[in-house]
Amino acid sequence: MNTTFDIIVAGAGHNSLVCAAYLARAGLRVLVLERAREIGGDTCTEELTLPGFKHDACASAHTLIQTSPILRDNELGLDRYGLKYLFPDPVLVMPFRDRRSLTMFPNRDATVKEIARFSERDAQAYEQLLLDWDAIKASYTRARYNPPAKPSNALAALEATSRGLEAVRWRFSSAVETVEERFEEEHVRAFFLWMSLMTMAWVDEPGTGLLPLSITAGRQAFSWTTPVGGSISLPRALAGVVRECGGEIHTNAEVMRILVENGRAMGVVMANGTRRCFHSSRQAFAGCHWTRDARR
Numbered sequence: 115m116n117t118t119f120d121i122i123v124a125g126a127g128h129n130s131l132v133c134a135a136y137l138a139r140a141g142l143r144v145l146v147l148e149r150a151r152e153i154g155g156d157t158c159t160e161e162l163t164l165p166g167f168k169h170d171a172c173a174s175a176h177t178l179i180q181t182s183p184i185l186r187d188n189e190l191g192l193d194r195y196g197l198k199y200l201f202p203d204p205v206l207v208m209p210f211r212d213r214r215s216l217t218m219f220p221n222r223d224a225t226v227k228e229i230a231r232f233s234e235r236d237a238q239a240y241e242q243l244l245l246d247w248d249a250i251k252a253s254y255t256r257a258r259y260n261p262p263a264k265p266s267n268a269l270a271a272l273e274a275t276s277r278g279l280e281a282v283r284w285r286f287s288s289a290v291e292t293v294e295e296r297f298e299e300e301h302v303r304a305f306f307l308w309m310s311l312m313t314m315a316w317v318d319e320p321g322t323g324l325l326p327l328s329i330t331a332g333r334q335a336f337s338w339t340t341p342v343g344g345s346i347s348l349p350r351a352l353a354g355v356v357r358e359c360g361g362e363i364h365t366n367a368e369v370m371r372i373l374v375e376n377g378r379a380m381g382v383v384m385a386n387g388t389r390r391c392f393h394s395s396r397q398a399f400a401g402c403h404w405t406r407d408a409r410r
């Protein structure tokens with residue numbers, strides 16, 4: 115193949131596509147190579163049961179990304195490609211074995227009232243949890259959307275919030291410790307621990323202590339944010355931006371190896387043996403995802 119590119123992105127999951135979309139919009143010629151039949155990775159929507167019934171096979175709640183400039187400021191104009199979010203009411207209902215249930219509503223006061231059915235004290239603790247997250251969330255959002263800072267700088271930013279050293283202590287606690295410290299009633303504790311499991315982290319591991327705050331506050335603010343058409347609507351919209359800026363996306367295209375000459379990436383070798391090369395003066399490899407073979 116003769117076509118050359120400034121950037122080659124291996125994988126068309128939504129993270130790689132975000133990277134590809136910004137680079138394409140910056141004027142670089144971008145090629146995205148996806149080994150699967152469809153783009154999207156774990157942000158996929160498939161007919162898993164009956165024809166016409168589409169399911170999100172992995173990711174379903176697009177909550178965290180709501181605070182990203184991509185959506186918050188509509189930086190990429192993804193709505194032009196049909197991306198639209200729903201904010202379900204109620205957010206979720208948690209049934210318990212004793213036939214009781216706890217419902218979270220987008221309306222904060224309604225959620226507080228619901229928790230109060232189990233414990234007045236825990237209802238107040240929930241309000242305090244949201245206040246605590248409000249006090250520290252800016253330092254987290256800054257960290258997420260800026261180049262990685264040294265751990266010491268990240269901790270200093272947390273300590274500089276109005277919650278000071280206390281916030282650093284939460285950061286190093288486990289989610290279990292946070293929940294046990296803040297809530298007393300067993301249904302309420304179960305609810306917050308389940309919320310903390312959303313990132314599949316071990317909730318008794320030190321370092322997970324802020325999950326009960328961040329995940330619950332995210333759901334409280336943005337509900338169980340659901341894209342119309344399923345999770346796949348996000349990667350499809352991102353792919354629209356890549357293509358409108360002249361980028362190409364190829365599926366059934368597995369990257370096996372990165373070509374390196376004199377210490378510089380020159381291109382990639384595909385599973386079918388073809389090579390895709392970079393433009394000689396501006397080469398870069400945005401390899402967000404690697405197979406074992408691709409690492410060789």
Ligand SMILES: Cc1cc2nc3c(=O)[nH]c(=O)nc-3n(C[C@H](O)[C@H](O)[C@H](O)COP(=O)(O)OP(=O)(O)OC[C@H]3O[C@@H](n4cnc5c(N)ncnc54)[C@H](O)[C@@H]3O)c2cc1C
Binds near residue numbers: 128129154173175
């Ligand atoms: C069961 C489950 C539920 C989840 N629920 C949620 C949720 O509700 N909300 C949420 O925010 N997150 C959720 N997540 C996490 C979320 O799905 C992932 O964090 C996200 O999809 C990761 O996106 P990514 O682009 O980094 O990688 P991926 O989605 O993994 O995409 C990687 C892509 O690269 C391709 N690829 C890999 N190697 C190569 C190669 N050598 N050549 C070419 N292509 C290659 C793969 O085929 C894939 O398409 C869930 C994850 C799982 C597994």
